[in-house]
Amino acid sequence: MEGKMAMKKVRLLVLLCIVMLMSSGVAFCGAWKVSEEGAKIWDHSPQQNAKVFWSGGRDAEGFGTGLGVLQWQENGSVAERYEGELLKGKTHGKGKLFYGNKDVYEGEFRDAFPNGRGRYQWANGASYEGDFVNGKLEGQGTLRYVDGRTYRGDFLNGKRHGQGTLSAANGDVIWTGQWEYGTQKSDIGHFAKPEEIVGYWELVQWPEALKRINKVDPWPATPYQYFVFYADGKAASIMSTLERKTTRSDLDESNKVLRGAMSYEYKEGIMLIRNAQIPGYQEKWGVNIIEKKFQAAGVDHLPGDMLMSLEDGTGKVVYYRHLRRMP
Structure with missing residues (x-):
């Protein structure tokens, strides 16, 4: 009997907490x-x-x-x-x-x-x-x-x-x-929400005038780049020296070939990209979604585009990546 009374008191307390929270x-x-x-x-x-x-x-x-x-x-x-x-x-x-x-x-x-x-x-x-x-x-x-x-x-x-x-x-x-x-x-953009990152992306080609803001180019030989970020934290990419028609299916196949080795973790504007096939490998990016159209060096930055900024390990941004959703 005492046990039942104690349970009733606990339930009453929880109910009172819920009522106060709602009000x-x-x-x-x-x-x-x-x-x-x-x-x-x-x-x-x-x-x-x-x-x-x-x-x-x-x-x-x-x-x-x-x-x-x-x-x-x-x-x-x-x-x-x-x-x-x-x-x-x-x-x-x-x-x-x-x-x-x-x-x-x-x-x-x-x-x-x-x-x-x-x-x-x-x-x-x-x-x-x-x-x-x-x-x-x-x-x-x-x-x-x-x-x-x-x-x-x-x-x-x-x-x-x-x-x-x-x-x-x-x-x-x-x-x-x-x-x-x-x-x-x-007025321009915001930190990406996790659901805004998920999907298929291609690199927007920048002219030399805009590329000069980059202190380094980690991928100079592969200017044509495509990426996919899955909801489960997996990712894949295709980088090419020549312009080619890359599809979503191509990226899915790349993920299968790599056996899901590429993954990402995202929280509050910061994305960490890792590759299980390379021990200790990690890229740290800031991620923003553009809200309002603007131009820079003649390049359109459209609502929904994703701007990523690569850090060098000390917190300094050394490279920018401008992505647009693939059709």
Whole structure:
């Protein structure tokens, strides 16, 4: 009977969280618990078998308050640990929270959530320092990615939104301007979405005047180039010294012959291309989709065209590739 009642309470809590999420967009889910020392503590992510320990004091109503160490334990092991201030049983003031997945937040709290200025360190090495609102990146801050890229600017609801600058690991600016819910906003183009990359492409021939922006040409002997990017992350290419009619079927056959050795990985404007037949081989490209037609050195850049920029390993762009969908 007690087991059934416990399950009913859990289901009720989940239902309340869903209702709050639908009505406000933010789910302030949680439950009050009593620590092993007798203090009332707000548990933002209650687990049925978790125990709570609080080393600090209690106010007149029994709520945990003041400075101390708050720990959540599951099956005898520490699941989360908070060092800092409580007010009315909730994290409030300055503190440091060690999450169960090894992430760490240090900074200001208000009403049980990171609110104000703080620093979040992900276990994978990425970090963010700046403003938080109800636990989300919101306001102004600096986001450092695992690969060394850095974004400085505005955030909204956990995403790059507003004015901001994305820089390569060596400090070179990749993009500066307006962002909209994580994507660059421009009159010309935007970072490609994964589904926009999928398909068959051919290289647009540039005149010498435009080719001069390239610091190197990794494929000087094969100016006629064709590519396919499949939805499953596989890819294939055909490069030729002579102009020839290349079809989609030709690219599919190339993929079969190479036994799917060529693959790509794409995230937030960056594409990594690898070849399983060449150990350690990797190309790193920035990928943009053109939104508005423009001309450069007499060459039309059409909506839907893909512009790729090859990095040299230090974050510097050394070569540009202009692709258009094959018929």
